[in-house]
Amino acid sequence: MSAAVLEASLDGVAAPADRPRRVLLIAYNFPPVGGAGVQRPVKWAKYLRRCGWDVTVLTTENPSVPVRDESLLADLPEDVRVVRARTWEPDYRVKQSLVGAASTKRGLLTRIKSAVKGLAKRVVKLALQPDPQVLWNPNALRAATAVLREQPHDAILVTAPAYSSFFIGAALKKKFGLPLILDYRDEWDLSGQYLENAQRDWFSRFVQHRMQRRLLRQADAVVATTQASTSNLAVKLAELKRPIPAVCIYNGFDAEDFGERLKVDGRELSVRADSSTSPSSPSTVNSQPSTFFRLVYTGTLWNLTDIEPLIRAIESLSASQPELTRRLELVCVGRKTPEQQQVLERVRATTAKLEAMDYCAHSEVVERLNSADGVCLLLSDVPGAERVVPAKLFEYLAIRKEMLTIAPHGETGDLARRFFPEGHFVPNDTAGIAAWLTERLSGVERTSRERSTRQAIDEFSRESQTARLAELLDEVTARCRR
Numbered sequence: 001m002s003a004a005v006l007e008a009s010l011d012g013v014a015a016p017a018d019r020p021r022r023v024l025l026i027a028y029n030f031p032p033v034g035g036a037g038v039q040r041p042v043k044w045a046k047y048l049r050r051c052g053w054d055v056t057v058l059t060t061e062n063p064s065v066p067v068r069d070e071s072l073l074a075d076l077p078e079d080v081r082v083v084r085a086r087t088w089e090p091d092y093r094v095k096q097s098l099v100g101a102a103s104t105k106r107g108l109l110t111r112i113k114s115a116v117k118g119l120a121k122r123v124v125k126l127a128l129q130p131d132p133q134v135l136w137n138p139n140a141l142r143a144a145t146a147v148l149r150e151q152p153h154d155a156i157l158v159t160a161p162a163y164s165s166f167f168i169g170a171a172l173k174k175k176f177g178l179p180l181i182l183d184y185r186d187e188w189d190l191s192g193q194y195l196e197n198a199q200r201d202w203f204s205r206f207v208q209h210r211m212q213r214r215l216l217r218q219a220d221a222v223v224a225t226t227q228a229s230t231s232n233l234a235v236k237l238a239e240l241k242r243p244i245p246a247v248c249i250y251n252g253f254d255a256e257d258f259g260e261r262l263k264v265d266g267r268e269l270s271v272r273a274d275s276s277t278s279p280s281s282p283s284t285v286n287s288q289p290s291t292f293f294r295l296v297y298t299g300t301l302w303n304l305t306d307i308e309p310l311i312r313a314i315e316s317l318s319a320s321q322p323e324l325t326r327r328l329e330l331v332c333v334g335r336k337t338p339e340q341q342q343v344l345e346r347v348r349a350t351t352a353k354l355e356a357m358d359y360c361a362h363s364e365v366v367e368r369l370n371s372a373d374g375v376c377l378l379l380s381d382v383p384g385a386e387r388v389v390p391a392k393l394f395e396y397l398a399i400r401k402e403m404l405t406i407a408p409h410g411e412t413g414d415l416a417r418r419f420f421p422e423g424h425f426v427p428n429d430t431a432g433i434a435a436w437l438t439e440r441l442s443g444v445e446r447t448s449r450e451r452s453t454r455q456a457i458d459e460f461s462r463e464s465q466t467a468r469l470a471e472l473l474d475e476v477t478a479r480c481r482r
Contacts, residue, residue, distance in 0.1 A: 019152070020053070020054045021052060021053050021054065021154045021155075021473070021477070022053065022054040022055070022056060022151070022152065022153045022154055023048065023053050023054075023055055023056070023153065023154060023155045023156070023157050023473060024056050024058060024144065024147065024148065024153050024155070024156045024157065024172070024178075025041055025044065025045060025055050025056065025057045025058070025157050025158075025159070026057075026058045026059075026140070026144065026156065026157070026158040026159070026165050026168055026169055027041035027057060027058070027059050027158075027159045027165075028059065028060055028063065028133050028136060028160075028161070028162040028165050029059075029063070029065065029161070029162075030042065030057060030059035030060070030082075031069065031070070031072035031073045031075075031076070032068045032069060032070045032072070032073060033060075033063050033065045033067075033068060033069070034065075034067035034068050034069030034072070034359060034361070034362075035065075035067055035300075035359075036251075036299060036390075036391040036392060037161075037185065037391065038069070038072060039072065039075075039251070039254075039362070039391065039462075040159060040183075040185065040225075040251055040391070041057070041159050042072055042075050042076065043075065043252070043254055043462040043466060044157075044159075044466055044469060045057055045075075045076060045077070045080045046075050046076065046077060046080075046254075046462075047462060047463045047466035047467075048466055048469070048470060049077060049079070049080075050463070050466075051466060051467050051469075051470030052470065053470055053473060054079070055080050055081070056080075056081045056082075056083065056147060056151070056153065057080060057081065057082045057083065058083050058084075058085065058140060058143060058144050058147065058168075059082065059083075059084055059085075060084060060085065060086070060087050060136055060140075061084035061085055061086045061087070062086050062087060063087065064087065064089040064090065064091060064092045064132070064133075065092055066092050066335065066359075067335065067359045069361050069362055070361070071361040071362055071363045072361075072362060083143055083144075083147055084143075085136065085139040085140045085142070085143040085144075086136075086139050087133065087135055087136035087139065087140075088135040088136070088138075088139070089132055089133065089135045089136065126201070126203060126204065129164075129204060129207050129208065129211070130163050130164055130188075130204075130208045130211055131161065131162050131163060131164050133161075133164050133165065134162075134164035134167075136162070136164070136165075137164060137165070137167060137168055140165070140168050141168050141171055141172070144168060144172055145172070145175065148172065148175075148176050148178075153176075153178060154179075154473075154477050155178055155179045155180075155181065155473055155476060155477050156169045156172050156173060156178050156179070156180050156181070157169075157181045157183065157469075157473070158180070158181070158182055158183065159183040159185060160182075160183060160184055160185055160188070160191075161185065161186075161191055163184075163188050163191070163208075163212075166182055166215045167211075167215070169182065170215055170218045173218060173220075174218075178480075179220040179221075179476045179477055179479075179480040180218060180219050180220050180221075181219070181220060181221045181222070181223060181472065181473070181476060182215065182216075182221075182222050182223070183222075183223040183224075183249075184222060184223065184224045184225075184229065184233065185224065185225050186224070186225060186229065186388060187224065187229045187232060187233070187384070187387065188208070188212055189212075189384070190229075190384045190387065190388065212236075213236075213240060216233075216236060216237060216240055216242060217240055217242060219242075219244060220244055220476050220479075220480060221244050221245040221246070221247065221472055221475075221476050222237070222244070222245070222246050222247075223246075223247050223248075223249050223469070223472070224246070224247075224248055225248070225250060225251055225389060225391075226248060226250075226387055226388065226389045226411050227248045227411060228386065228387035228411050229248075229387045229388075230246050230247065230248040231246075232387065233246045234246040245472060245475065245476070247468065247472050249465050249468050249469055249472075250389065250394065250460055250465050251391035251394060251462075251465070252394045252460045252461055252462040252464070252465040253394040253395045253397065253398035253457070253460060253461060253462060254461070254462040254463075255398065255463075257362070257363075257366055257395075258366060258370075258395075258398055258399065291327065292327050292328070292329045292353070292373075293327055293328055293373045293374065293437075293440045293441050294329045294331060294371065294372050294373045294374070295328065295329070295330050295331065295372070295373070295374045295375070295376055295404065295437075295440075296331045296332075296333070296368055296371070296372035296374070296375050296376065297330075297331070297332045297333070297334075297375070297376040297377075297378065298332075298333045298334055298365050298368065298369065298375075298392055299333075299334045299390065299392050300334050300335045300336070301332065301334065301335070301336040301337065301340035301341075301344065301378075302335075302336075302337045302340060303337070303380060303382070304379065304380050304382065304385065304388070305340075305378040305379060305380060305390070306340070306343075306378065306380040306427070307332070307343055307344055307378060308343050309378075309406050309425075309427040309428070309429075309430065309433060310330075310376060310378070310404075310406060310433060311343055311344065311346050311347060312433075313430050313433035313434040313437060314328065314330070314347060314350055314352050314434075314437070315346065315349075315350055316430055316431075316434050317434045317437055317438060318350035318351045318352060321438070322350075322351045323351070324438065324441050324442065325350060325351045325352050325441070326351045326352070326353075327441045328352040328353065328437065328441055329352070329353045329354075329355065330347055330352055330353065330354050330355070331355045331356075331357075331368060331372070332344060332354075332355070332356045332357070333357045333359075333360060333364075333368050334357075334358070334359055335358065335359050341356075344356060366395075369395065369396075369399045369401070370399065372399070372401050373401065373402065373440070374401055374402035374403065374404060374440060375396045375399065375401050375402070375403050375404070376403075376404045376405075376406070377390060377392065377393055377396060377403060377404070377405045377406070377407065377412070377416065378390075378406050378407070379405075379406070379407035379408065379410075379412050380408075380427065381407075381408040381427045381428070385407070385408050385410060385412075386408060386409065386410025386411065387410065387411060388410070388411070388412065389411050389412050389415065390412065393412060393415060393416070394457070394460045397419055397457045397460065398457060402420070402423065402440065403416065403419070403420045403423050404423050404425075404436055404437075405420065405423055405424045405425070406425055406426075406427055406433060407424070407426070407427070408426055408427065409426065413426075418456075419456070419457075422436070423436060
């Protein structure tokens with residue numbers, strides 16, 4: 001054994017040849033936290049073991065988050081070690097008050113109190129860089145240090161948001177000499193524009209630009225959820241003269257969530273007993289007109305997923321063909337900003353039916369998707385959206401239902417057109433969206449793309465994407481040992 005390897009082994013860090021490799025996965029958002037983004041680290045913890053990597057998860061004990069989903073805990077293998085550290089953040093509702101609307105009262109004392117409160121909010125937000133979750137870092141760093149001293153690990157993988165968690169990984173790399181992989185998921189710059197509680201002032205942009213450059217200098221590899229974001233990170237690395245891997249790992253779908261017979265890497269996963277459709281032959285969808293066409297949207301409605309284009313099309317169709325529109329049932333499952341809730345409520349003034357539900361467990365979301373005649377994918381036409389691919393896209397593909405995609409040109413549109421070319425529309429194409437709805441509501445016979453979808457989506461399975469992550473871990477750890 002070389003002196004370098006011996007020294008690392010004595011520190012409890014390096015991997016003896018006869019033990020499984022182990023990665024420390026740092027994820028602020030982890031079950032029982034809910035939301036689509038939480039599934040990424042959960043599925044990694046689930047499937048990395050099958051790729052030869054054991055996992056220790058470091059996450060929050062008292063996360064300051066809007067939603068929880070206990071059902072996601074069922075995905076964790078029993079042998080995955082989960083370490084939780086407390087955060088000093090306030091409750092989520094208190095945190096949200098930092099960006100709350102100002103009082104409309106006009107009294108002098110009220111205006112003074114409002115001004116003082118507003119100043120305090122700005123000071124607090126400026127101090128918590130790059131995000132409020134930085135208040136988790138001190139306890140998280142102590143817990144991670146204890147874990148690494150107690151048990152040998154081979155790599156550190158940090159998944160964002162929160163981007164402040166990257167600093168935990170950087171500190172651990174400096175202390176223990178382990179390779180560091182940063183999973184941006186969505187780009188830091190984009191998240192800074194659109195995430196709740198994000199700081200958008202010039203000072204924060206300046207500070208976070210410097211933070212990001214510093215972290216990229218310390219990383220041994222970076223990961224993102226789209227090809228476009230990965231390319232953008234590669235440009236940043238080139239500017240810093242950092243020749244490290246930048247890899248796209250999509251979010252993907254988990255076949256086991258759907259109870260479907262889906263073949264991944266040549267083998268069958270999770271067979272549903274009542275499945276009567278052959279995976280090798282196409283099927284006819286809606287060849288006989290049904291009472292309703294149920295269009296389902298799942299996920300948060302906010303500034304990146306504006307439902308306005310769909311509502312405009314429904315309003316237009318209701319005005320011109322009210323009887324036909326009566327057959328449309330729009331189902332929206334998930335959180336909604338007040339602005340989006342107002343837009344959604346306009347459906348009630350049309351002849352279409354609306355069912356709006358708040359956030360529910362992912363298992364319930366899958367049930368809603370199974371009951372759908374079609375699914376709807378939304379992405380707003382805003383700067384940077386061309387580099388975003390919503391995680392739900394892959395689950396929509398796995399469910400093999402008609403898909404209406406309302407998104408600007410970019411990576412999401414490219415992927416959607418690959419499987420459902422007739423169902424992609426840019427947000428301002430009200431007539432096109434209305435025509436798509438008209439065809440479905442009219443019961444026009446059409447052949448689904450089930451056969452090609454079954455074969456082509458294998459690459460987007462969570463297991464396949466996790467295998468790419470395992471390959472990256474293999475590469476980075478091997479390079480760092482040399």
